[in-house]
Amino acid sequence: MTSTDHTADTPTASGAHRLAVPGARLRYTVRGRGPLLMLIGAPMSADHFAGLADALAADHTVVTHDPRGTAGSRIEGPEHDSTPQLRADDAVAVLDALGAESADVFGSSGGAVTGLAMAERHPGRVRTLVAHEPPLTELLPDAAEHRAATDDIVATFHREGPGAAWMKFMANAGFDTGPGDPEAAEAADAAPQAAPQAAPEEPSEQDLADTRHFFVHQLQATTRYVPDAAKVAAGAARVVVGIGADSGHLLTHRTTTALADLLGVEPTVFPGDHGGFLGAPAEFAAALRAVLDRA
Secondary structure (H helix, E strand, C coil), X not given: CCEEECCCCXXXXXXXXXXXXXXXXXXXXXXXXXXXXXXXXXXXXXXXHHHHHHHXXXXXXXXXXXXXXXXXXXXXXXXXXXCHHHHHHHHHHHHHHHXXXXXXXXXXXXXXXXXXXXXXXXXXXXEEEEEECCCCHHHCCCHHHHHHHHHHHHHHHHHHCHHHHHHHHHHHXXXXXXXXCHHHHHHHHCCCCCCCCCCCCCCCHHHHHHHHHHHHHHHHHHXXXXXXXXXXXXXXXXXXXXXXXXXXXXXXXHHHHHHHHHHCCCCEEECCCCCHHHHCHHHHHHHHHHHHHCC
């Protein structure tokens, strides 16, 4: 892949690119041919979607990007929170750089929250939105309890460091954090820095920077987002709420079901659990392709 710098009015070819936006410089990647599809994560970087993107590139132009403050998308200037609204503006800036009026959007976890904010803030830019397991804890009847738990996770990061914070985060999410647990390991792969039991190797400087950004500037803003159901429905041509077949024990199963109830739709089942596209990208791509084909 090539790497180029360009402004928003420059045509974009396949490969890796950088784009200046207010307060940050984004890194995004284009692959494949066909209808435009954005794959969005948070805190997951573009690299976490590589397998899924490769599986979809035969019949889609697939765009992935690192959310601001993560991996190759660097904050420029003072530190600031990575809110869903700001990340939505970034995703639309990438669409503008591509000269695209609209795209199908698959967002997972915090990326699903970004997709909901895209539909709200930028009507008409999202065709089909697939919101896969968004951690919208404010939609739950025990939202205050989860808000306090999130604040405690952030405080633990400041007090005890990333390892202890990840352990609390994953336990709160519903994963068994014991040694050798395969679901915990898969979930850790989706995080900027894995939980100690899941991946004992020493984290890199980038891992540590991404982890700090997640706990200090992203987690609270993402989980406290409350979508406006009417604006989401009006802003996207179609909204699909995705839920993992194996996610019944996870907190995101509850939040996803709550979002589906809010929007008045039935959840669509996808393979695996919260990180199902990591373990079985080809199977997951087939399921996503089938959803998009029904549009």
